[in-house]
Amino acid sequence: MIDPLVATTIEYGGMLSIMCIGLTVTYQTTKVPNFAFADYAVAGMLSSYFAYVLLNLASPYFAIPVAFLAGGAFSVVMYLVVMKPMIKRGTSIIILMVASLAVDIFFTGVAADIVNIGVVPFANAFLHHGFPSLVYAPPLPDFAVPGICASPQTCGLLIISPVALVITTALMFVLLTKTRFGIAMRASIENPSLARIAGINVDRVYLVSWFIAGGLGGLAGCLYAIGSGYSLNIENVLILDIFAGSVLGGLSSIYGAVIGGMLVSFGESYIIPQLAINVNPQLGVLEVGGSSMIILIITLLVAPRGLVAVNWKKLAPWRR
C-alpha cells in the first residue's frame, strides 16, 4: 500500500514533468515564457473527453494520441499565426509574453463558450451521449490495479504517469542526441544564424519542436483528465506549476524540467497537505499555486538559472 499523498505526488509529478519538458522546448526555441502552454493541456483534456465518449473507447488511455494531436495542432497554429510573424518583426520578449497571454485569455473564452454552449448541448441532443457540463467534468474512468494503493479502482494512473514520463524523457533523449532532426534542433537553438548557413531549415525545425511541445502538453492534459477531471479555468492554476517546475529546472534542459516538475509536485501534493494536516488546515490553500510560486520566487532569487546551472561540486564542502 502506498500512502495516498505519495501516490498523488507521483501521479501529478509525472504529468507536470511532461508539461515542463514541453514548456522548456518552446522556451528554448523562441525564448518566450509561454503563458498559453497550459491551454495545450486543456485542449488535450477536452479532446480526450470527446474522444472517449464519441469513439466509445474502452479506456481513456487510448485517447492519448488524440490528445497529443490536439495539443500539437493548437501549438502549431499558435506558432504559425501569432508567434512567427511577431518574431519576424523583431518584437521584444515582453510583448511576445503578452501575446501568449492574449492567446491564453482567448482560449479561455473558446474553451468555455464553444465547448460548453456549442458542443455539449448539441452532443446531448443529437448524439444521445451523456456529456457532463464542462464547467466541471468528473475524472475519466481509470483502470483498476489491486493491491498498490488505497483506492484500487483509480490506480492505473499511478503506473501510467511515471511510465509516460520515463518514455517521454527517453524518446526526447533519443530524438535530441541520436537523430539528424535532433542535432538540427540543437544547432538551431544554439545558434540560429549559423544553423541557417549550414543549410538547416530553422523555421521548420522550430515548427516541429512546437508541435512536439504542444503534443506533450496535450498528452499530460489527457492524464490530468483521468487523474482529476476538467474544471473551467484550470489552466490559470496549471500554468503556475508549469512555470515553477521549468524555472526550477533551469528552462534549458529537459532533464532539469523533469527534476523541477517532480519537486514542484512534491511540494504541492505532499508537503502542503502534510502541513495542512499537522500544522494548520488553512495552509491547504497554498496548494493552488501558492507553494509553486514560493518555489519559483526562491529559485529566481537564489539560482535564477535553475538547478542544472548550479555548480554542485563547488557547494560540497568535502570536495576540496
Next chain:
Amino acid sequence: MGYLDLLVLGVIVFFTYVSISLTLNLEFGLTGIPNFGKVLFVAAGGMLGASVMYRASLYVYGLHSNDIFESSPLFSERIQLHLANDPLVALELAIVLIVVGGLTAGALGYLASYPAIRLREDYLGMLLLGCGVLFSSITAFYTPVVGGPENVVIPNVLVGFGSNEEYVIMAILGVFAAFVFVYSERVLRSPLGRTLKAVRDNEVASSALGKDNVNVRRKMLVIASVLSGVAGALWVIYWSQEGGLVGGDVGGTFPRLLYTYYPFTIVILGGVASNIGVIIGAVTLTVVYVGTTVSLPSLVETVRIPGIPASLLDDFVNSLQYFIIGGLLLAVLLVRPEGLIRERPTFTMSKEKLRKIAERIVGKEPKPVVPSISEGKQ
C-alpha cells in the same frame, strides 16, 4: 438595472481602470518593467488598507470580539449607524484606508524591486507574477489580514451621503484618475520621462550616460505601486458601498485576470507609452467588461432558448469577455503592434517655444531646423 445605474457603474470601472493602467504604463510602457504582478500592488492597497481601516473603526467605537472578522457583518452595520452621524470620523477612516493602502503598496513595491530589478526582463515578469499569486494565496489562508477564507464586510465610509454615495465615490475616483493622468503626462514630458525611455530602450547607453538604471527602475516601481495601491483602496470604498465582501478567497476581490491582464490589454491596445491611448483602451475594455458581465446577462435573463439550460446561457455570456478581450489584444498585436496611438518623441517645451528658440539661434529662417524636430522623424 436602469441605464443610469449602468452608466455610473461603467464610469466607476472606467476611472479605476484608467488609474491602474496609467501606473502600469509608467512601469511597463515607459520604463520597461514587465509588471505581471500588478494585482499584488492593487490588492495590497485595497486589502491591507481595508484591514487597518476596519480595525481602526473598531477601536474608535470600542467594539471587541474574539474573531473580529467573523462578526464583521454585525460590527459593520453598527459602525455604519455611527458613521452616518459622524462625518469627521468617516473622513478620517477613509483617509486611513487610502494612506495605508498607498503606503503598504509602495513598501511592497520597494521590497519587490530589491531583488527583482536586477533580473532579466522575462524572469522579472515571472517573478512579479509569482509575487502576485503568492500574495493572493497568503491573504486566502492567513486570517489576520482580511479574515482568510471567510469574506469580510467592511464598513461603508460614505454612508453619510445617503443616496448620493455612488456619485461621491465616482467623483473621488475621477479626481484620482485625473491626477494620475496629469502626473503621467508631466513625467512623460519631463527629462525624467526621457531618462525612463532611455533605460527601457538601451540599458547600456543609458548607464554610459551616467544614469543609474536600477535606481530609476526602483523609483518608478515604487511610485507606480503607491498609485495603484491608492486605486485599490478607492475601489474597496466603492465595493463596500455596494455591500460587496472584501476577502482573501483565492481571486476573490482582486482576481489576477482583472487587475493584471486587463490593464496590460489596455496599455497595449492604446499604444505603449501613450497616456491618451490608455484612456481609449480603458473605454474599450470598460464597454466590453460591463457589457458582458452586467448588461448582457440582464438581457439574457428574459431570453429562454429551448433545450439549453439557463445556467449554461449565463456561463456563455459571462465568458464572452475572454473571447472579445483576448481576440482584441491578439488583433492589435498582429495588425497594429504599436497600438492605436503610435509612440512619438515628446518635447519638454511647447512647439511654439521651440520655434522661438530656433528663430533666435538660426535667425529668421528657422525652416531647416524646426520641421525635423516637430515631425519627430529621427
